[in-house]
Amino acid sequence: MKPSTVGPVVESSTAPKTIPKAMESRYEGAAKTASRVREILKKEFPKTKFSVTSQRYAGGSSVHVDWTDGPLTKNVESKVKWLEGATFDGMTDMKSYRDVVVTDPDGTKVRIRGADYVQCQRRMSPERKKLLVSLVVKKYGEEGAKEQLGSYNNWRVINEVEQDMMAGISE
Numbered sequence: 001m002k003p004s005t006v007g008p009v010v011e012s013s014t015a016p017k018t019i020p021k022a023m024e025s026r027y028e029g030a031a032k033t034a035s036r037v038r039e040i041l042k043k044e045f046p047k048t049k050f051s052v053t054s055q056r057y058a059g060g061s062s063v064h065v066d067w068t069d070g071p072l073t074k075n076v077e078s079k080v081k082w083l084e085g086a087t088f089d090g091m092t093d094m095k096s097y098r099d100v101v102v103t104d105p106d107g108t109k110v111r112i113r114g115a116d117y118v119q120c121q122r123r124m125s126p127e128r129k130k131l132l133v134s135l136v137v138k139k140y141g142e143e144g145a146k147e148q149l150g151s152y153n154n155w156r157v158i159n160e161v162e163q164d165m166m167a168g169i170s171e
Helices: 030-044 071-081 126-152 154-166
Strands: 025-027 051-059 062-069 086-089 096-099 100-103 109-113 116-125
Touching: 025 154, 030 062, 030 071, 062 071, 071 116, 126 154
Parallel strands: 025 109, 062 116
Antiparallel strands: 051 062, 086 096, 100 109
């Protein structure tokens, strides 16, 4: 008897009794991806208020995540960017689609394709900027701070000081 592609396998005693079904695949729109992002952010960063919106446009869709102060962008991205359903290769000017495996509430693993991109943007309040500038002055002194903050890439020194502060190195 030939093995069946679906159902019991009877040819070998070591083979599984059934061939597993293929994993379910489905398309989920940007709104569903945004909902998944909200759930993750609420769990991972409960004290931060996020604005999560979705957008559909010709040729794709995206989810935008905005917040003020709170966690660093790289920390938020590490939690939600994996939900992106597409990648873009600038060398070939080509968008490629990819599936993401998620676990449904009932425990079933499902392959989905949702929003193409998840964009994360963190804003800084004036109070936060003032605090960080004072930390730059503390770290580099008055003259050093003027030089650091007067350069074209002053965001780097502010980012460095903020990372130190969030890691507990600065007061």
